[in-house]
Amino acid sequence: MERQHGNASILPIPKSLHPSPFPTHPALAPSEHRGQSSTTVQSLRQHHSQLQVQDGQNTPATTDLNYSPPQTDVYARWSGFTKRPHTPEEFATAVHSYAVKRVPAIPLELGTSVRIMALSPTKYRSPKADEYEYDVYDPHVQGRISKVLGWRGELIALEVVNECIVNRAKLVRLEVPYIPGQTVARLDARLGKGPSIAEENNTFDPRLVIGRLPREARCAKSRCAPRADAFFGFGGADDPHESGAGTGGGRSSSAPRKKPGVLEAVGWSNRK
Numbered sequence: 001m002e003r004q005h006g007n008a009s010i011l012p013i014p015k016s017l018h019p020s021p022f023p024t025h026p027a028l029a030p031s032e033h034r035g036q037s038s039t040t041v042q043s044l045r046q047h048h049s050q051l052q053v054q055d056g057q058n059t060p061a062t063t064d065l066n067y068s069p070p071q072t073d074v075y076a077r078w079s080g081f082t083k084r085p086h087t088p089e090e091f092a093t094a095v096h097s098y099a100v101k102r103v104p105a106i107p108l109e110l111g112t113s114v115r116i117m118a119l120s121p122t123k124y125r126s127p128k129a130d131e132y133e134y135d136v137y138d139p140h141v142q143g144r145i146s147k148v149l150g151w152r153g154e155l156i157a158l159e160v161v162n163e164c165i166v167n168r169a170k171l172v173r174l175e176v177p178y179i180p181g182q183t184v185a186r187l188d189a190r191l192g193k194g195p196s197i198a199e200e201n202n203t204f205d206p207r208l209v210i211g212r213l214p215r216e217a218r219c220a221k222s223r224c225a226p227r228a229d230a231f232f233g234f235g236g237a238d239d240p241h242e243s244g245a246g247t248g249g250g251r252s253s254s255a256p257r258k259k260p261g262v263l264e265a266v267g268w269s270n271r272k
Helices: 041-046 090-091
Strands: 003-006 009-012 053-055 057-059 071-080 096-098 113-121 132-136 141-151 155-162 169-177
Touching: 057 155, 071 169, 141 169
Parallel strands: 071 113, 096 169
Antiparallel strands: 003 009, 053 057, 071 096, 113 132, 113 141, 141 155, 155 169
């Protein structure tokens, strides 16, 4: 049965690809975790060999009690809403979409804790700046990658559950160029399915210059407090041509905002 995710029509994902249980998952699992097992983990697996019943389904018990998901900052540009909001309430809780513009420090995987560092062209405040220069602002998005939403071409879409207490938008779509082992862990999919592999040199601008954001200005999740001068920072994220804001003179009309695009559901792109 088809379900809707914003403007995207997403078909059901096979149970084998659902992100449960953590810490690792075959849909997007770190290669370094595969085939490795310590004595502690083996003893835990023997001790917890029985299945736990969760949400009406049998799932293996979590084995590594000391596991801590990796954390990293992700530099990305705000690219729009998955569904355009029309009321203040819809705006506050809308699902935002971000496009990754720099290779993350570690490959992203299910369970990875990410903090989005949003980029805004320096030209917006300084017309003489180069096109590859970007300022950084904090959109108050920090949380774990919870699932693979789908793919399109060389892009893979991940869902982030936002844990920042000052941001009411609790779900974020992160669109990442698919470079296994660099941008994300390798995606396990059926033969002939899955995204195309992107080339780093053709995907990320090596000239990219990104400003620095003071540590005290960064999101702190449950300990976070909003800044009066930079709450969410949406003003710096909009492309002037998309928002209708001109670089000079008056504004005759607002251009329609570009849609993020429909992503093919994982493993089901050709099935109706």
